[in-house]
Amino acid sequence: MAGFKGQAEYSVDSKGRVAVPAKMRSVLKPEAKSTFTLTRGFEKCIFGYPQDRWEEMEDDMSTLNTYVTKSRDFIRGILMWAEEVSLDGQGRIGLPKPLIEFADIKDRALIIGALDHIEIWNPEHFEAYLKSQEVDYQTLAESVMGRE
Amino acid sequence: MAGFKGQAEYSVDSKGRVAVPAKMRSVLKPEAKSTFTLTRGFEKCIFGYPQDRWEEMEDDMSTLNTYVTKSRDFIRGILMWAEEVSLDGQGRIGLPKPLIEFADIKDRALIIGALDHIEIWNPEHFEAYLKSQEVDYQTLAESVMGRE
DNA sequence: CCTTCGGTGGGGAATTGTGGGGAAAATTCC
């Protein structure tokens, strides 16, 4: 299963639209119906899941026990930000206002592919995120994948 | 399984294209479909995995739990640089701009075979890398392979 | 000496990103 990958910096027009890179569009399965569900990221950015993948996530969430407060909080935290958006004829999506504010997106957006989802960042905030990393990439790779 | 080996220094043209050495092309399996996925190396260079090998790596990544911050950081770190490129009719690949900047590739590139992937270096940076090695080659070999 | 293979360079066509205009729908105000 090919996943999303790559990076691209595009402009956000006055109507809040951004192009989805052609390389990422081509990864979309027919089942996704050219639709993403956007929601807040775990970092200060927007996550976009293709429709088919999002439905799996909803299924996962529905297995949580909603009598547990933490589970309820989690579900609320994701879903209150979630919104379905479809590609227009030019391969763009419109970013919902609440998410624009959350991720503090201005006139430029950095889009990066992350396997099962895409991420939309304010380029400056992404820069800051990289600098805030405690460990460098080599060390990180070794600690995540380096077990034998 | 025959792996990539050898080295070659080629020119990078104004469009960012480099030839893949014929010896390395001949190692490509049909499953790789004449396609490499390039991404950042652990050092200041570009790694290129043949498509079949890359898919295995994606499978490995997809087993990581993306609710764990470190895993997310790692996936982002690899995939934001990753891009699929195919050989053109002349056996060349085009290097994506972000990777050219990352590896600081100018008009010449050194291509090294490294078993399951190829590496593309700025020849000068490779020289510097060799000098920066703390331990000499004999000692290194002993510490990696010398345990009985 | 001729042929084949491997690396280098450039030109044209199709794709992709960007901006804006107008119709339909929703919202607000009177």
Add this chain to the structure above:
DNA sequence: GGAATTTTCCCCACAATTCCCCACCGAAGG
């Protein structure tokens, strides 16, 4: 309840980039 205004959506047009194809040149091999 109806009209005016705003918002949303869809479509068209331009410009830049990328991709694909063709041509050349030198080296190696028969």
